Amino acid sequence: MTGADAKEREYRYGRDREMARGASRVEAISDGIFAVVLTVMAVELLQYGPARAAGKELPDALTQAWPSYLAYVITFAIVGHIWLAHHNMWRYVVRVDQTLLVFNLLLLLFVAAIPFSADLLSDNLRSGVTEQRLTAVIYVGTLLGEDLFFNLSWWWARRRRLLHPDLDPRLARAVARRLMLRPLLYLVAFAFVSVDPILSLVLYLAFVGLYLIRGPGNLPRSSNAE
Amino acid sequence: MTGADAKEREYRYGRDREMARGASRVEAISDGIFAVVLTVMAVELLQYGPARAAGKELPDALTQAWPSYLAYVITFAIVGHIWLAHHNMWRYVVRVDQTLLVFNLLLLLFVAAIPFSADLLSDNLRSGVTEQRLTAVIYVGTLLGEDLFFNLSWWWARRRRLLHPDLDPRLARAVARRLMLRPLLYLVAFAFVSVDPILSLVLYLAFVGLYLIRGPGNLPRSSNAE
C-alpha cells in the first residue's frame, strides 16, 4: 500500500464520518420533535384529565373525557406512522445538503401541528356539521402539508444523489410513486368527511393499517433480509 | 486481496452501518419518549405545586401536595425500570424490521400513558374503594399493555433472527421466560388492590427491587464481564 493510498483512505474515512454525522443529526432533531409530539397528548390527559375535575364522580368524569383519549390514540397512530415512513426514507440518505434540511424542517413544522389539529378534530366530533367540516379541513391541510414536504425530500434526495449508492434506482422510483399516492388516499378519505366524519376516520385508519402490512414497509425488509 | 473481496467488504461495511443506524434510531425515538415521560411529573409539580397556591401557608401547602410527589417517584421508578429492561433488550438487537418497529411504537404508546394512570392512582389513594379499584385497574391495564408488546418485541426479534449472532440462544430463551413472568407478578400484586391499595403498591415496588438485584439485570453483566 502506497502513502498516497493511505492518505486517500484516511481522507475518505474523514469525509464519510462527517457525512454520517450530518445525516444522523437530522435524525436526532427529527426524533426529538417526534418524541415530544408523540407524548404531548398524553401530557394533555394529565392537565385536562378527570382527576382534576373534583366536582364530578370519577367514573363519569373518566367516561366523559373520551375525546381526549381518542385524540391521544389518533395522534399516536398518525405520528407513529409518519415516523416509520421517515425512518424508512432516511435509512437510505447518506448525505445532506441545505435544501434537504429545509424540506425536512418544513415537514417537521407540519408534524408538530398535528396534535393541535387532531385535538380540534376529536373535540368537534359531537359538534355541528360546520365545525366538523372546518376541523376536518384543517386536519387534512396539516397532513397534506406534511406529505408535500415528504415527497419533496425524497425527490430532492434522488435528484442530488444523496441516497446510498447501493439503493436500486428502481426501488427509489417505486418509493416515489407510493409516496405520491399517499396524499391522494388522504383526499379520498376526507372527501367522505361531509358524508360522515367517523367513516372518514375509519377509512384513514384502514389506510394506515394497509401501509403497515404492505407499502414502503417491505423496502427495509427486502434490503435487510437480502 | 482481490477486487471482489474489497467490493464485498465495502458492501458489508455499508450494510452494517445502515443496520446500526436503524437500530440506534429506534433507541433515539424511544429515549426521547422515555425522557419526556420521566420528567413530565416533575414539570407537573411546577404547575400544581404549592408555590402557586398563594392562599395557604407554605409548609401546609407543601405537605398537602404529597400525592404529587408520590406520583413523581412512582412514575420515575416504573418508567426507569422499563427503560432499564428496554436498554437490556435492545443491546442485543442489531437489525430491525417493520413489525418490530410497530411493536416498539405500541410499547411506547402505553409507556407514554403511565404518567396519566400513575397520577390517577396517587390522586385517589385517599378516595373511596370504587375509585381505588377503578384507578388500579386502569393502572394495571397500562402496565400489562406495555408488557404485552415487550414480550411480542422479544419474541419477534428472536424468531426473525434480528438479535446479535453472538447471543447465546439459551440466554435468549431465559430472557423470554423471565419477560413472561413479569405480567403474572403484576397481576398478583394488583390482586391485592381490593384488600389494600398501599400493600399492592409496596408489593409492586418489591418486585422492581428484586428485578434490579437479579432478573434480566445479570444479562449484560455476564456478557460484559466475559
Place this chain on the structure above:
Amino acid sequence: MTGADAKEREYRYGRDREMARGASRVEAISDGIFAVVLTVMAVELLQYGPARAAGKELPDALTQAWPSYLAYVITFAIVGHIWLAHHNMWRYVVRVDQTLLVFNLLLLLFVAAIPFSADLLSDNLRSGVTEQRLTAVIYVGTLLGEDLFFNLSWWWARRRRLLHPDLDPRLARAVARRLMLRPLLYLVAFAFVSVDPILSLVLYLAFVGLYLIRGPGNLPRSSNAE
C-alpha cells in the same frame, strides 16, 4: 506492521472515538433543546387554542387566535434557521473543550428564551407603540445574545484548533466574517421597528430567506459535492 504501530493505531482509535463522542454529545443536548423549543409553540396552541374557549363560535375563535399561529411559525422559522447554522458549524467541530461547551450552553440559554420573546412580540403587534418597541427590544436582545455566543463559539473553535483538519482556513475565515454580519443585519431590521413593526418583521424574514439561498448554506454544499 510492528507492535508499536499497532499500539499507536489502537490508541489513536480510542482517542478518536472518545472525541467523536464528545462532539456528538454536544449535538445531542443541543438537538434536545432545539426539539423542545421548536414544538413548544405548537403545544401552546393546544392550551390557549380556541378549542377550549367554549363560549365563542369555532370559526371566530380560530380567526381570533391568529397571533398564536403567527408566533408558532415565526419561532419555527427563526429556531429552524439557527439549528441549520448550528448544524453547519458543528459539522466541522471534531474536538470540544470546556470553554466551547460553556459558550454552547450560553447560546442554548438564549435559544430556549426565543419562544417567550416571540410570543410577547406576536401578542403585542396590535398594542400601542410603547408595547411594540419594548417587546421588539426584548426580541432583538434575545437574538443578539444568541448571535454573540455563536460568534464566540466559532472564534474559539478556530483559535483552539478544534475544527476538522481538512477544513480550508480561508473557508473558516469566510464563515467567521459572515457570522459577524448577522447581528448587524438584525440591528438594521429592528431599527425599523419604531417606523413599522410589521415591516421590520418582513425584513427579518427576508434575511432568513437570503440565508437559505446563499450565506453559510453553500459551505456544506461545496464540501460535500467536492
Place this chain on the structure above:
Amino acid sequence: MTGADAKEREYRYGRDREMARGASRVEAISDGIFAVVLTVMAVELLQYGPARAAGKELPDALTQAWPSYLAYVITFAIVGHIWLAHHNMWRYVVRVDQTLLVFNLLLLLFVAAIPFSADLLSDNLRSGVTEQRLTAVIYVGTLLGEDLFFNLSWWWARRRRLLHPDLDPRLARAVARRLMLRPLLYLVAFAFVSVDPILSLVLYLAFVGLYLIRGPGNLPRSSNAE
C-alpha cells in the same frame, strides 16, 4: 493473517460496538432529560408570563415577573453545570452495568426535580424567614441527592473497571476527590442561608464560576490537548 485472528477481530469489533452503544444510550436518555429540564423554566415563562396577564400595563407586568426570569437563569446555570460534569465523567465510561445505570437514573431523578426546587426558592426570596429556610433546605436536599449519586457513579465505575483503560488512575482518583468536595461546598454556601439567602446564592454561583475555570474542567483539556 489467520482465520482465527480474523474471527477474533470480528468478535472484538462486535463487542466493542455493542459496548459503545450501551454507554452512548445512557448519554442519550440523560441528554433527553437534561434538555427538558433546561427548557422547562423557559416554557413556564410562557404560561405564567406577563403576556397573558391582560390586566396590568406591560412594562409593570414584565418587571414584576422577575422571580420567574431569575428561576430560569439559576436553573440553567445549575443544570448546565451538572451537564458539563456529567459529560466530563461519561466521556471516560466505556462500559456500563446494571448498578451504574441505576445510579445514573437516581441522579436524573434529582436533576429533574431541580426546576421545582429552584422555582420554590426564587418564589420565596421575598417571603418570611421560615419560607426562605424551608425552600433553601429543599433546594440543598435536591442538590445533595444529585451529588450523592454522582459520587456513587464515579466510585462504582472506577471499582468495576468500567472506565477507559487509557485513563490515568491518578487522574481518576483526583476526580473522585474533587467530586467529594462539591457537596461540602454546597453545605457551606447554604449554611449562610439563615444569615442571608441572597448571599448564599451568590456564593453558590461563585462556586459554579470557579468550577468552570478550574475543577474537573481541566480533565478533558489535558487529555485532548495531549
